[in-house]
Amino acid sequence: MSEQPSYNPYNQSRATVIEDIIPRHLDDESAAAAFEFVAWLRANNMQPVWTNWLTWRAVYKGEVICSVQLPFPGHLRPWTMTPALCYAENYQNSIINEGLRDIYMKNTAVFCVHGPGQTGVGCSPNKPCAGGKTKTFLGKELAGICGSNCNSSFLKIWDPSEKDVKGIKRLLELEQKAREAKPPKDTSNNKEEQNDDYQNENDKKAPAKIDEVAAKLLDGEKLERLLDFVAWIKKNKLSLAKAYGNVWKINNKGKTIGRIGVNLQGAYNAGAWNIGFNLDGLHDGNLLADERSKEIAWANVNTCKGGGCLQRPCRTILGREFDRVCHGGLMFWNPGAADMECVRQLISAVIG
Numbered sequence: 001m002s003e004q005p006s007y008n009p010y011n012q013s014r015a016t017v018i019e020d021i022i023p024r025h026l027d028d029e030s031a032a033a034a035f036e037f038v039a040w041l042r043a044n045n046m047q048p049v050w051t052n053w054l055t056w057r058a059v060y061k062g063e064v065i066c067s068v069q070l071p072f073p074g075h076l077r078p079w080t081m082t083p084a085l086c087y088a089e090n091y092q093n094s095i096i097n098e099g100l101r102d103i104y105m106k107n108t109a110v111f112c113v114h115g116p117g118q119t120g121v122g123c124s125p126n127k128p129c130a131g132g133k134t135k136t137f138l139g140k141e142l143a144g145i146c147g148s149n150c151n152s153s154f155l156k157i158w159d160p161s162e163k164d165v166k167g168i169k170r171l172l173e174l175e176q177k178a179r180e181a182k183p184p185k186d187t188s189n190n191k192e193e194q195n196d197d198y199q200n201e202n203d204k205k206a207p208a209k210i211d212e213v214a215a216k217l218l219d220g221e222k223l224e225r226l227l228d229f230v231a232w233i234k235k236n237k238l239s240l241a242k243a244y245g246n247v248w249k250i251n252n253k254g255k256t257i258g259r260i261g262v263n264l265q266g267a268y269n270a271g272a273w274n275i276g277f278n279l280d281g282l283h284d285g286n287l288l289a290d291e292r293s294k295e296i297a298w299a300n301v302n303t304c305k306g307g308g309c310l311q312r313p314c315r316t317i318l319g320r321e322f323d324r325v326c327h328g329g330l331m332f333w334n335p336g337a338a339d340m341e342c343v344r345q346l347i348s349a350v351i352g
Helices: 018-025 028-043 088-097 101-107 162-180 210-217 220-235 291-299 337-351
Strands: 048-052 055-060 063-069 080-083 133-137 140-145 239-244 247-252 255-262 273-277 301-303 315-317 320-322 325-333
Touching (some): 018 028, 028 063, 048 063, 048 239, 055 162, 088 101, 088 162, 210 220, 210 255, 220 239, 220 337, 325 337
Antiparallel strands (some): 048 055, 239 247, 255 273, 273 325, 301 325
């Protein structure tokens, strides 16, 4: 009998079925709730399909209507559901009359750590969405909403209770009816619906090369630095493999040590790129001899203070202890010359 490959939560594709993965990441009680909700989605013509980072999205009438995310190993937070209520203004009276507004008030608005009244500590201040967005819902203006959660919904429900699930199901039913009253969305040119935007390196179609994508989305010093970095990667006998969307893994002898992202998560990051690192193997303070490079790396560690991300427990990075490290971990947004030197030193140290 051939040996079964070990499970790797970071190596999945659109063929990954959420029901097969739930037991690996949730305890019995949470798993039962997640199984029931996913079954309800399927029974109501909302089929969850893997997109990225242990996240499955269900589409209805050409638009995402709900996402389900499972926790990564070591993360403190449980599973989440994020309904995309694009037409909620059309049924706001039902939301209020049926007592569903409480779900919004309790779970709404994952605020940007750089937004009004927030700590200003967390995601990189160089990230294009730093400061968040201003959105209005049910007559209330909300300032500083986290960019990754403001595209079509303010709701993000962590470890939903039975009451939460019941309310979300009703909201999704109202959303379905609202969409049915609208003309169908044309998805003929929508890359996400054609599965191109989240193509995994194991999928059959050959993924676009990073330099080709970058040339279309970046310019000036940003493009020049990315292309120089790609050339440096190849010169040092490392390889790039398409992960999903506009993200490429940086691999060394088959092991992923980091990633490059270009123009991620919508228009608010237009014209931006980043380099991220896997934190495993970066705990030793002696990994970098240059103290200035350590300081640069520490300045780019993402720590969560706003409660909106899948933060991990305390982590030691290059000899310094950090609490509530965000899922992104160590990420350089639009890196400058000093950042790039730090990145090259980190990679050289990791690969030996």
